[in-house]
Amino acid sequence: MTLATAAVAQDKGVANAETALPPPPTAWYAAKPAGAAAGPVTAAQLARGAAKGQWLHYGGDYRNFRHSPVASLTPASVKRLHVAWSAPTGTTGQFEASPVVYGGVMYVSTSYNRLLALDARTGEILWRYDVQLPSDLRLCCGPANRGVAIGGDLVVMATLDARLMAFDRKTGKVAWTVTIADYKEGYSSTAAPLIVGDLIYTGIAGGEFGAPGFIDAYDLKTGKRVWRKMTVPTAAGQPGADTWAGDSWKSGGSPTWNTGAYDKETNTLFWTVGNPSPDWNGDKRAGDNLYSDSVLALDPATGKLKWWFQFTPHDVWDYDGNTQLFLVDTVLGGKPVKAIVQPNRNGYFYVLDRDTGRFLRATQYIEQLNWATIDAKGRPVVNPKAMPQDNPRDRICPSNLGGMNGSWSGAYDPATGLVYAPSIEACQQYAKGIAVYVKGIPFMGGAPNTVDANEGKAYGLVSAVDVRTGKVKWRYRDKRPMMAGVVSTAGGVLFTANQEGEALALDQATGKKLWSFRMGGGGRGQPIVYEVDGKPYVAIPSGGWAGLDSFAGAASNLPEGGQLFVFSLN
């Protein structure tokens, strides 16, 4: 820069030479409208959910089954799977997304909030948007994003700096952006939003910062917020305030960082809530700490609470209630039941009446569990040795990450009545420390000593749980924790990925490994299955994040870097 141009820059109020340079491109819009042959995504299409040619929701459908009607991927045919195409994310950090497919276009988000629109058949890039994020993000657990929601002509993504952004699905241009919360107060957003009708629902993360949790509804067309339901009290005397000592609810966390479910029949929105803050020191928040570690049933139009059920009252282990909900019509004791079921992070598989929230049953779905038993009303009876201590010696199971964890998905096959739940098998020593609360500063109050992970004793399971009995029908065992999502199919094959960097196909009837392919990166994403022109495709993300994954017991030597693999049959 010459002195003359510097002077000009100064006159315009430009602070230095660098800011006068043109900014790097952050968006590459579609050269011609992408997916234009398909019309806007309708409410009826969203209600139908997964179909052969499309995958519209993080959970596959409003019931979160993550079950594809594609029937051509069978135990016999999967041996013919090969890579059809692949796409890099260009980012590090765990690649946790579930892609969405509509109109022949795949919309997939990466860590650090890149959003890619790809030809679902060839992988050709159609448009791309890199969200510009501040350098002082408040993240507990990595720069993950688990996917987008689609509705009308908009694709909606939540961001790590706690914004909600809507993009034109055909061009990639931003339609609107709203701030969900001030990220500097400890908030971030990682989950795929959920669209029902004209409203879009999103939760928030921040339970490791004491940031009060909430569930929000926004107008899909304008981005204007319609309602907010807090998950902790906001004033003394409110319902639940008496379950927090003093005013500890002010820094009570209870985040909502996973995608919810929607029941069309009763017009009810279900959303899960995570840990109370601080995580591992409950001394100053005596009480049950409502609505932490709960499932809430809400009126989707107003956010009004219909009922709630708390899985882990006064949690001091970080057993977030945020794992996937399945809305299952089943039979218990010979009687038909409209159930809501969840493989909870605390190691128990819960069955509730989804019209009333009444507890029906809890059974252990992981192999190692000693933190509590569950009484007839569904309340844990805690093992005294499980309480965090200054110098813990006892190994307590499951680990603070679970069990199953809300950062990956399970699946439910209506034909078999089985829920497929990937999980970590590990125990920890729960150490208690001093928690210092200041907005935007980590507020955890302890640290699990990851002894099993450090000693190579942690391993992984995919468990097939029979919803009717709560019994485990089969387990697939892997030498590292299973921390990727699954998708089941009408062909009887389940797809997932492991921490050895392999894509896997399992037999849904037996759990037997049918096929594998070395993708290279740790499996942390949510696979999907779809068809284009009658040909089946399986999309599986590859790429972990050693920081968190090794906390659970995954290999820390796998290099990072996301890559999407899409397989098809010869």
Next chain:
Amino acid sequence: MRKFAAYLAAAALAAAAGVAASQAQPPPPAADQAAPAPPKPAMTPDDLARGKALFTGTCGAYCHQANPAAGPGQGADAPFLFGCEFKHGGSDEALFQTISQGVPGTRMVPFAGAIPDDDIRRIVAYLKSASTCKAP
């Protein structure tokens, strides 16, 4: 922008302290220098216990490995602080600066104002007391 400038200044300070810490013995003070600063008060076992509890409760878990025996690269993405190597300086002063001012562009937020200076010094003393570094 001002905040970013403050970050840079803090980082430079921390880096400088780190360089100083890695150098050989400093030269002896010249005879005409002012009297040396009074020695720092020694940390008591209670101070170290509080430093440990603060580190466990605020810095461990999803950030730094809280178990000195675990070693680097195990179960945490933030740097291992019980070893021989430090990204931003391993002297007491460098560690104090890094904790109080944070590291721009990382998850390490500034703790100045959130944790009193005396408690930050207790955390530093605990880290040193629990170090597994065998280097001379």
